[in-house]
Amino acid sequence: PTPTSSEVRDLVIVGAGLAGIYAMYRALEEGLGVVGVEAGESVGGTWYWNRYPGARCDVESVDYSYSFDRELEKDWRWTERFATQPEILAYLDHVADRYDLRRHFAFGRRVTAAHFDERASTWTVTLDDGTRHRTRFVMMATGCLSAPIRPDLPGIDDFAGATLFTAQWPTEPVDLAGKRVGLIGTGSSGIQAAPIIAEQAQSLTVFQRSANYTVPARNRPLTEAEQQEIQETYPQRREASRYAPAGSLSTTHAQKATEVSAEERERAFEARWQEGGVLFAKTFPDQSSDLVANDYAREFAEAKIRAIVQDPQVADDLIPKDHPIGTKRIVTDTGYYEMYNRDNVELVNLRRHPIEQVTAWGIKTDDASYELDVLVFATGFDALTGALTSIDLRGARGAVLAEEWADGPETYLGLGVAGFPNLITLNGPGSPSVLANMSTHTEQQVDWAMDLIRYCRAHGIDQAEPRRDAAEKWTEHLGEVAEGTLFVKAASWYMGANVEGKKRTFMPYIGGFGNYRRACDEVRDTGYEGYVLTRSTARA
Numbered sequence: 001p002t003p004t005s006s007e008v009r010d011l012v013i014v015g016a017g018l019a020g021i022y023a024m025y026r027a028l029e030e031g032l033g034v035v036g037v038e039a040g041e042s043v044g045g046t047w048y049w050n051r052y053p054g055a056r057c058d059v060e061s062v063d064y065s066y067s068f069d070r071e072l073e074k075d076w077r078w079t080e081r082f083a084t085q086p087e088i089l090a091y092l093d094h095v096a097d098r099y100d101l102r103r104h105f106a107f108g109r110r111v112t113a114a115h116f117d118e119r120a121s122t123w124t125v126t127l128d129d130g131t132r133h134r135t136r137f138v139m140m141a142t143g144c145l146s147a148p149i150r151p152d153l154p155g156i157d158d159f160a161g162a163t164l165f166t167a168q169w170p171t172e173p174v175d176l177a178g179k180r181v182g183l184i185g186t187g188s189s190g191i192q193a194a195p196i197i198a199e200q201a202q203s204l205t206v207f208q209r210s211a212n213y214t215v216p217a218r219n220r221p222l223t224e225a226e227q228q229e230i231q232e233t234y235p236q237r238r239e240a241s242r243y244a245p246a247g248s249l250s251t252t253h254a255q256k257a258t259e260v261s262a263e264e265r266e267r268a269f270e271a272r273w274q275e276g277g278v279l280f281a282k283t284f285p286d287q288s289s290d291l292v293a294n295d296y297a298r299e300f301a302e303a304k305i306r307a308i309v310q311d312p313q314v315a316d317d318l319i320p321k322d323h324p325i326g327t328k329r330i331v332t333d334t335g336y337y338e339m340y341n342r343d344n345v346e347l348v349n350l351r352r353h354p355i356e357q358v359t360a361w362g363i364k365t366d367d368a369s370y371e372l373d374v375l376v377f378a379t380g381f382d383a384l385t386g387a388l389t390s391i392d393l394r395g396a397r398g399a400v401l402a403e404e405w406a407d408g409p410e411t412y413l414g415l416g417v418a419g420f421p422n423l424i425t426l427n428g429p430g431s432p433s434v435l436a437n438m439s440t441h442t443e444q445q446v447d448w449a450m451d452l453i454r455y456c457r458a459h460g461i462d463q464a465e466p467r468r469d470a471a472e473k474w475t476e477h478l479g480e481v482a483e484g485t486l487f488v489k490a491a492s493w494y495m496g497a498n499v500e501g502k503k504r505t506f507m508p509y510i511g512g513f514g515n516y517r518r519a520c521d522e523v524r525d526t527g528y529e530g531y532v533l534t535r536s537t538a539r540a
């Protein structure tokens with residue numbers, strides 16, 4: 001192990017995904033002494049790890065990209081409406097190279113611990129190879145869906161075939177031809193991967209515990225005319241996105257679903273269904289707050305499922321029974337329901353017939369045996385908090401993050417945690433990250449964090465820590481806003497419900513990205529109201 005460096009840096013950035021890349025760009029622009037650490041062998045984060053077939057973003061490509069440099073925007077052409085994982089990864093590679101960011105990151109290294117020294121006002125960040133960095137600030141760009149879950153199925157280690165995780169898909173091509181594939185997990189990852197696996201493999205057996213709502217993505221190549229229009233209107237598009245509720249452009253029907261005629265509702269839903277994409281979940285403004293309105297959307301989607309899937313039992317199994325539509329992130333797919341009409345695809349409803357055992361040859365449910373060559377797990381993530389609480393994070397006055405958050409995460413603006421001076425969490429709990437366009441959100445948060453660091457440096461402040469009452473108030477507010485929606489009715493990863501023993505509490509801020517930005521701006525503009533800012537001179 002390398003001995004502790006005596007040098008105190010300004011900033012350590014953990015993660016080189018969408019957020020870490022931009023944070024590094026901004027840190028260098030600010031002239032900070034900065035180093036980055038990334039577990040992957042290269043940049044990309046989510047788009048580095050999730051290489052499974054069919055991996056694609058559900059935010060339009062032209063919006064799911066950085067806006068900080070008009071020249072970057074002009075130089076990059078997205079080929080499709082929704083970008084594939086390889087294209088997004090190529091983009092992030094391009095950005096890292098274009099601004100020469102790579103050399104500031106240590107790749108293939110994980111941060112295992114970060115401890116704050118109150119007297120020296122510095123963090124010591126420890127890597128898995130023993131390297132230590134002392135730094136004034138730490139920015140956790142560790143991702144919100146980056147701690148994959150390995151399900152605790154009896155016999156899982158006995159399986160003799162190949163085991164694949166969508167969230168850790170091999171970098172070399174996987175040949176599924178002639179293979180009998182079992183897929184566990186029907187969230188976004190499983191639903192995106194399944195139709196492609198079904199085309200490649202001899203057979204696909206989908207083991208479904210909970211059904212999810214999915215709408216057609218209707219992905220397509222962007223035409224030359226569209227490319228041109230995007231370029232011409234980019235600045236306005238970006239400006240409007242900066243305060244938009246979801247961080248990218250969206251509209252809803254002018255009236256509530258409960259205020260219009262049945263015909264008008266049908267027309268509106270049909271238009272959104274044909275348009276494709278997640279905005280089906282926002283067809284009407286009351287859809288995620290009024291159960292009656294939600295039922296209209298749900299019934300429309302369910303009729304579509306019954307119309308597409310030929311086997312009525314399979315169709316029924318594919319209809320979620322446990323949550324209002326859109327209250328778990330609605331999935332966008334390409335040919336998912338149609339796939340169940342193929343002869344080589346079978347759906348196993350684990351609610352009726354649970355898995356008893358994974359064996360050397362496959363899976364045994366309580367009523368049948370499935371022989372498999374390959375098992376694919378698309379079983380989700382310890383969302384929002386998992387990447388943070390798995391690190392030994394110790395702040396001031398003995399605060400341990402995993403303990404502080406045992407009863408649910410408490411943050412101030414999703415950016416700071418009481419007890420953890422100079423720690424900045426990006427795209428984590430308490431922010432609208434997972435409900436917004438991640439790139440707009442990332443830029444907003446990183447810019448805000450850089451303003452804070454600049455302010456501290458300019459004013460000789462060496463500790464910036466959210467006040468506990470401010471964090472409590474923000475977290476309470478978060479809960480109140482969520483209570484006004486139907487989202488709290490779903491056992492979703494937003495609620496922490498997919499991880500056993502995790503406190504059930506709605507973790508993201510659902511008050512809209514624009515409102516979130518305003519709240520953050522206000523805190524900055526009042527000289528960081530809600531923070532305790534400590535000057536060295538005051539302590540001396």
Ligand code: NA7
Binds near residue numbers: 378
């Ligand atoms: P998700 O949406 O959390 O989906 C995980 C799926 O895995 C879900 O269907 C789970 O069923 C299933 N699962 C998890 N554990 C098990 C076990 N033990 N047995 C059977 N099935 C299991 O993760 P994704 O990666 O698909 O998507 C995450 C987000 O990434 C997505 O929302 C987009 O924003 C991008 P369950 O629902 O728990 O019954």
